[in-house]
Amino acid sequence: MNSLSSWLLLVIFLGCAAAIWIAGIKLSDTTDVLSERLNLGSALGGVILLAIATNLPEIAITASAALAHQPDVAVGNILGGIAIQTVVLVVLDAAGVRPRKPLTYLAASLTLLLEGALVVALLLVVVMSTQLPSSLIALRLTPGAVLIAVLWGVGLLLLRRAGRGLPWHEGGDAPDNQDKPQGHSKTTKEKQATSKGISTGRAGIFFSIAAAGILVAGVLIERSGEELFGRLGMSGVLFGATVLAAATALPELSTGLTSTRLGDYQLAISDIFGGNAFLPVLFLLATILSGQAVLPLAHRTDIYLTALGALLTVVYMIGLVFRPQRQYARMGADSITVLVLYVLGITGLAFIVG
Template sequence: MEHLTGTLALTFATFAISAFSVWVAGARLAYLADALSDRMKLAKSVVGLVFLSTATSLPEIATTLTAAVQEARALVLNNLFGGIALQTAILAMSDFWAHGAITNYPRKANHALEATLLVLMLGVVIVVLMLGEPLSFGGVGIGSVIIALVYAGALWLLRTYDGANDWVPVDLPDPDPLPFPAPTGLADASTPNLITQALIACGAILVFGFLLVISAERLAVQTGLGTSFVGVTLLAAATSLPELTTSITAVRMGAYTLAISNIFGSNLIMLVLVFPADILFRDGPILRTDAPMVIASLGFAIVVTAIFLTGLLIRRKPKVGAVGVDSVLVLISFAASLFVYYQLR
């Protein structure tokens, strides 16, 4: 018993140190992404959707592909799909650092389009699950291929739409970001230096994020909670920590579009990761499952995304204190999802 307690304490310590390291690297990456978007004259929504979301998804990518090779179907799917509701809840939590509801600030329909395409992809995944992946080629299901194609089409549409001006909001509050100075010397740093720092931050997120995942898996065994429940809760939280720190930092800087695109972009990546996972998973199509927790996590992902989509479309929404009611509803929905996951474990 004493040995087990010591091992558990060591696992918790590894988890805590890795979490702190990911937090620091993620916060720095948010500053660097904001500086690079200004330096290279790129829209912050594009930087958040493509660069920041990919960088903060590195732990999910490493975890998913490793678990797929180990043929841990439940861990792969629960981590990916459970992480979507969690990351959307992260965006809701970052609303506490914004001036007013965060969904009031976007001036274009990019984020509403991101949310709509995310709901579309979630619907496709549910249909594939219900059909049980009837067709496969070399062990790879046709459904995961379709998901990858839909993702590619979504990226193309979002990139094309970024320059459009056919949706113009009227009479909106002017953005009033919190005063939060960037790190000293960032504005004077050269572009190669900024890129180098960003790569170092990405490397730190990957390494410590992977340690975070390993310690979370060990906690699942040592605490007896099981991989399904831990996969959809603790493991999803561990791999979503970079999104948490980058989103909060971006909002504190007033880079609201960067924060929103970071989360929606990460959620889209969570879905398309099904395709490479299916290639590495050799025990048949990875989406050939009827696990209730997988279906529930997809359902909650649709709920929280639809709530924020509604918030993006309804500009004058009520607030609860300084937080938008949409963020409050997302947090309530996420809390409900945890209760449901625990019942289904």
């Protein structure tokens, strides 16, 4: 990439971003169709399939960095993506909610609170694992990476149990929230696919093509972007936490906009929290592929971004409890708070790396 001109790098970067957006929409639609056709909608398989599908760019970048023995790049990609993916909820709140009420007011449920708590718990384990010695590794496994994967699996089991009902009034759903149950948009997409004559096999082919496109685009956008923005004077940490993280969050944005357009506000938040909970699991992949203890190599900027991601998640958890009804600039108070904290957080990050 270093032999290419800046203009060509820009074209590659923007082209890959467009490819991720377009393929992300197709991937989201086919994922929902397959989960409904294969009866995965309410099972762990559907949650895992969606988490993998929406995080394919991060998976591609993490695997590429680990195989190239650049574990610090893998760590920055994973942790930098969590904060920006949480900010996606700000965009959904401002652009995707009808009627005009804050997203957290319409989506409030105890299950979403549990999903947010899982994200925070996993990020706390990440911080703890960064303090372990790098020599603590056996069979390409480290305690921190394994514990994160196990905690994620246990969390999914608890969330699936919560999805079947909680011993609270209204089963854990707040009054006056969305009319239809969470996940109804998936059924709508499946019915639309059926009416168009799209078979399960054809949906699987579309899924595979879109997934392959996102994987390739994910690697290319990281390499072209790092070279391009490096020439413009942006540090690798700032690039990874802002520009690259925003580009790789495009599948989550397209998925969320589709869900909110169909009135499935709970699913929109659930997809973001679910994707953020899945990202730390990629440390296990990075450790296995690189053969190194990845988390102990985290820089202070990585730990800083981990704390920022947890802080933004907690703000939305508070919003789900207090359910603000007033809007300012088409956003709820929680979304405005998240946006301000993210800007301040990235400003602080610039001082750290500067």
